[in-house]
Amino acid sequence: MKKEMTAAAGAIAFAALAMTPARAEVAIIVSAHASQAPQVAQVCQAFLGKVKSPTPINLGEKNPLRDEFFSKACKKDPVQVQAMWGKLIFTGTGTPPAEVDSAAAMKKAVAADPNAVGYIDKKDADASVKVIATAN
Numbered sequence: 329m330k331k332e333m334t335a336a337a338g339a340i341a342f343a344a345l346a347m348t349p350a351r352a353e354v355a356i357i358v359s360a361h362a363s364q365a366p367q368v369a370q371v372c373q374a375f376l377g378k379v380k381s382p383t384p385i386n387l388g389e390k391n392p393l394r395d396e397f398f399s400k401a402c403k404k405d406p407v408q409v410q411a412m413w414g415k416l417i418f419t420g421t422g423t424p425p426a427e428v429d430s431a432a433a434m435k436k437a438v439a440a441d442p443n444a445v446g447y448i449d450k451k452d453a454d455a456s457v458k459v460i461a462t463a464n
Contacts, residue, residue, distance in 0.1 A: 353464060354397050355450035357435070357457040358382070362442045365460040371445050372402035376412055377422035384425035385437050385446040391429070397447045401463035 358365050366374070366382045374384040375398070387394045398404045404412075416422030428434045431452040438446040439456040446457075453459050 352393055352396060353450040353462055354393065354400055354447055355453050355459040356397075356401065356445065356447050356461045356463065357438050357453060358445050358460055359439050359442045360456055360458050361439075362458065365458065366445060368401060368461045368463070371461075374445060375402060375425060376404070376409065377416045377424070381443060382445040383441060383443045385434060385444050386425040386427045387434060387447070388427050388429050393431075393447065393449060397463065401447070401461075 356368065356371055370379065371382065371384070373379040374382050375386065387397075395406050398406065398409050402409075413422065413424050417424070426437070428437055428446075431448040434446045434448050435452070435454065435457050438444045445460075447463075448457075450459065450462055
């Protein structure tokens with residue numbers, strides 16, 4: 329009986345781990361041809377509309393990596409980011425970053441523009457982009 333309970337507890341623990349979503353290692357990327365990589369603080373300022381360079385490229389709102397990027401790299405939650413952009417748009421002082429719908433589209437857009445910066449799961453990085461930092 330004790331052996332069966334231990335086996336059942338192990339199965340439950342394994343099932344719980346299997347259902348836990350894997351956390352991505354957020355990689356901040358620039359084009360492999362970029363001459364100079366920005367600092368993470370400058371990247372966050374660009375994504376939050378405070379500076380014009382580098383050119384930020386965002387994943388779509390429904391992509392969970394987007395919230396993870398803002399949380400880990402910029403220390404902002406989705407509501408804070410939306411509020412900041414709402415104010416910039418309302419006052420006419422900012423235009424939100426362009427959006428792409430996948431890691432492949434992000435790599436393609438960033439690789440094509442030496443001034444662009446974006447983020448993907450580190451496991452999706454390849455030679456077309458350069459990882460300048462990871463946010464965890």
